[in-house]
Amino acid sequence: MKLTTTLLATSALVVSAGAASAIDLTLVSWGGAYQKSQLKAYAEPYMAANPDVNIIWDESSAEAVAKLRAMNEAGNLTWDLVDVDAADSFRLCDEGLAMEYDPDELLAPAPDGTPASEDFGAQIVNDCYIPQIVYSTTFGYRTDLVGDTPPSSICDVFDLEAYPGKRSLEKRPINNMEWALLCDGVAKEDIYDVLATDEGQQQALAKLDTIKDQVIWWSAGADTPQLLADGEVVMGSTYNGRHFSAIAEQNQPIGMLWDAQVFSFDGWIIPTGLPEDRLAVVKDFLKFATDTQRLADQAKYISYGPARASSAPLVGQHAELGIDMAPHMPTDPANAQNVFYYNFEFWADYRDDIDAKFQAWLAG
């Protein structure tokens, strides 16, 4: 029985020691290289400046909406700051699960005094959203498996004759439907008008049907880099930062196909219902983590563009590899010749409907 007592006592000590020494701040993010960039660019510097704050990470951003709903229902909020993509922030904001805020009060102005609301500009897509980065969903291809003429147009994804082999696409209609219509001859400015009709949706699915048996569907951002590294697919879509990491950090034979990349944003929301003391810490952290220098620093670790206009000129070189980051940014003029912007309004209205049709098509 002595052993039991000792075990109990030590465990209790460990637990209480962990609790007493610091304020724990739970940040929810996506894991992987993206979370690492947040850790290096703002979490670690913030903890160094505030030794009484300890930041804990929860890699639950993919389930953020469901988990926040459950926490709200159970009255048991364990998160302090949640990183979500812009589409999810609309839902959280509408349901009152995310807190509305005043950009000029909460966020630091640019170094030249431009207020935050102007510096972030249109990227603050709703009243709850605090954007951090611009990312894009785009294609990468195996340089050694595509022959002498690497793909240069999005429609090469649909060209099985010129580029035979499997391709990986995200297991959802968003982006895939737009690309399919574009390559089926619909003019870029008409795509959402066409996609709003049933015939348009069938047209997009029919185009996807031509490559369906050659598609591996992914649901986690890490899938495509793994499939490309294995040589299981010749090309695949994922977030541009994942491609960058595979190319520059892992030296994989992968090339970027920037044509028709889809821009979107990622950022923070503050969950509603935080107690005053925790909210104060969260606000202090946010002011630091979204200032001009910190957002520019983040680009040293991952090839996502800072959401503040004033951060762009400060983007420099990769922290470990020393390569220039600008050419790897989705926003670089050479890469951004033909881009889509994630259409929040359209997908908010049509997502459920098209999702159902897409899933039925997948199963059929």
Add this chain to the structure above:
Amino acid sequence: MSIGHPEIPKPSLTGFTVPLMAVAGLLLGYVVGTAKGQPLLGLIAGAAVAAALGFVLASFVPDRRVGRLGTAVVAAIAGFVMAGVSGAVVGVIIGLIVSWFAYWLSTGDYRSTVPVYATAGDVLWHNTFKLICGLIFFFLIAPIVVVLPLSFNAQDFFTFTPEMLAFDPEGYSLKHYRDFFNNPDWTRPLKNSFIIAPLATIISVSLGTLAAIGLSQSHVPGRRAIMAILISPMIVPLIISATGMFFFYSKLGNWMEGNLGLSQDFIGYVKVVLAHAVLGIPFVIITVTATLVGFDRSLTRAAANMGAGPVRTFFKVQMPLILPGVISGGLFAFITSFDEVVVVLFVGSASQKTLPWQMFTGLREQISPTILAVATVLVTFSIILLTTVELLRRRSERLRGMSPT
């Protein structure tokens, strides 16, 4: 044994050994040929080479050691010519297997484990049965074994790189193990797992043993119904239990925070430990109940007769005798908590993140071989744990003269 068995007639060379060797060669040749992109050629060449080998070994090389070593060397050289160092290794393995098969057939060894009077059909079935057993074993263990070498990958993918296949030291690295032991993303979950699992085990062993002893008394009303309820956490789908636990423990946690003034962090641990204890209890009840079946009730009556109270009787008489059951139940409870991912995802918050949780998110968000390194460490740890407990148990049985051997 190198000359076969006197009572078994040597099987016919051309009617038995050579054709069977050809069949084996057919299969192996097909595998190797497919790997090289020429299945048909592999098929034919494999059959021819194996048949010839069977003939040569059986007729001219009676010394088994020389024959097997020679075959292995020749196959290694052939493999090296075809595919470099990794080919040589595959060659050695194939050479050893094929030459073993040749001697096993030609010397009549295949009959050595069946009675002399067995018919050809009996022998065939006996060996097929052994093969099936071997395949089941392979089926169980192969996925685990594949993980081990991949955890030494120098790249950040779940892929056997060309460098790894060529046994180039550059292709291997301990960096994922370094990551596991140095990165707070992994060390913190490791610490949490080692806080939560032992505490949950202690609770479930105490409660489960008490319940099993109580339920083994014949005078307890509704024994079967109580047993069924106690075991239900094992039967109800985990995701359902987890959802229920999430709401139940949320309310409990809020109450503890409001009325007892405990910190959120501490409450989080309490919640996860209690939830895991609930999952562990059925295992303890089942193993202890099974041990109690063989327990002689007259021993407790004898102890009572000599003036020992129930508590004293329990610790001095009953407990030592059912200890093996308690320990194996405790082991199951420990492993349940240590492996558990669903309930902790619901009940715990990020500060109680355990190893399986971290592995789960790691797999989802970033396919990093650190997970494989962790898996390797855990497999080793489990093997050591189980071996130690088994050895200790045998030792104590031997000391107390309980073991039949």
